[in-house]
Amino acid sequence: MKAFFDDRQWKHDPKNFMAAGVKRACPEQPERIARLHAGAEAAGCVFEAPQDAGIGPIAAVHSSQYLTFLQTIHARWSAIEGAAPEVIPNVHPRRRDDSYPSSPVGQAGYHQGDTACPIAAHTWEAAYWSAQSAIAGADHLAQSGTPAYVLSRPPGHHAYGDMAAGFCFLNNSAIAAQRLLAQGARPAVLDIDVHHGNGTQDIFYARADVLTLSIHADPTGFYPFFFGHAHEHGAGAGIGANLNLPLPQGQGDAEFLAALEVALDRIESFGCDALVVATGLDAHEGDPFRALRVTTQGFARIGAAIAARGLRTLYVQEGGYLSEDLGPNLTSFLSGVQG
Template structure:
């Protein structure tokens, strides 16, 4: 299997992270790259370079206002006397229809939904190249590859059209799905990250040309809290084109596979001819975020079940944080997917 990565994705090195009111080390560290790359290579993946597709495919998903914010905000933030090293919001509007401030502080609050997406000097460049790597992977699928893996970092599925959040800035899977759709394909997105892909859902919520399906820890007591509930089915033309399958905290392999069966049945019903997988490995029993309890062998079963759809498949890395099992979990998934 071909895999895609660009070394510029290492430049994002976030420091700030707050959970339940306590500050700690941000778990979305560049060191994740080394564990994931080793895991992919152990499964037989061979890496190729990302190609630059420019801004057009990004602007097909994200507003130009938001893209300009991501590119320029850190430099503007540094000009504020006494500002922190990273852009961290401290005020938020109560709705998206309010006025748009000129202030860097105000724009940070408008475009960053939480404090888990600090923006530093290398953030824009890393996010840009994660998206370009994903587009390169999508092109591999369009060129006839049956599957491709993208080591996308920073991840993307919590990013809305004009909002960063949850370690995410550009929504890589949404960008890839739209790229595939514009090439004449009928894409479905399957998100198996432990967290609901709220940004992906929000981007396609009123559309019927991309199916979105997410299996995740129940958001009643788990991030992202406000999205990911079973009753969220889409709206307008998109009603019935969004499926959420929330699972109780601590769910293991067997119950997860039952939910996956429902997800795959919905993808078949949609008639997808290409699949984009938001491949979160943070559902692991040993992941630091402790949402679900999937074993290393269980990830192999997930990969094999998804491969059973027999669709051209783009595998895009989302979560999965540093633990002794991170690389092994990716190896297990990829081997399960290719049947080795």
């Protein structure tokens, strides 16, 4: 299977994030690249670097105001006397239509939804090439019809059109789906990460041209908390074009696969002809977040079930955090995909 990755994605190296009021080491570490890259190669993937398609395909999903912020905020933040080396917000607006501040502190609060998306000197560069990898994967799928894997790191599915969140800055899966739509496809985004793909849902929520689906741990007591509930099924023109399948914490292979069949049936009903799978591996029983109990062999069954529907499919990496199982989980999933 063809795979895409750019070495500049190594440059994002976040140090801190806040969880339950405690400053902790960020789990979205560059080491994830080494383990995922090895796991993909073990499944027979052959990597190549993406070409630069420019900012246009990214701006088709993200606002120009937000993209300007990502490109400039670290330098402006660093000019503040005594500022920390990473941009982390400490104030947020009441609503998205409140005033837009000129201060970098205020803009950080506007464009960063939580404290789990610190911005350092090379964050924009890494996120940009992570998105370019997804664009290259979408172009490969559109031109060849054959599947591809994208090692997108930093990940993307928590990023909104104008806001970073949850380790994510540019929404790689949404960018890939929009790219496929522009090339005449009827795309769906299926998110199998343990966390709900809230950014992806929001980007397409009022639209009927892209179907969004997410299988994840019940957000009643799990990040992102406010989004991902079963009653969220779209708005306006997008009513019926979003499906959330939250699972109680602790459920494993059987329950996940049952939800997956529901999602795949809905994808067929939509008339999808190009599928983007937001490929999180953090539903694994050994992942540091430990919300669901999918096994390594379970990922092979998940991959096989998706591939069995015969759709042109692009697999874009989302979560899955540092453990001895991370690489083997990807190997298992992609081996299942390839039969």
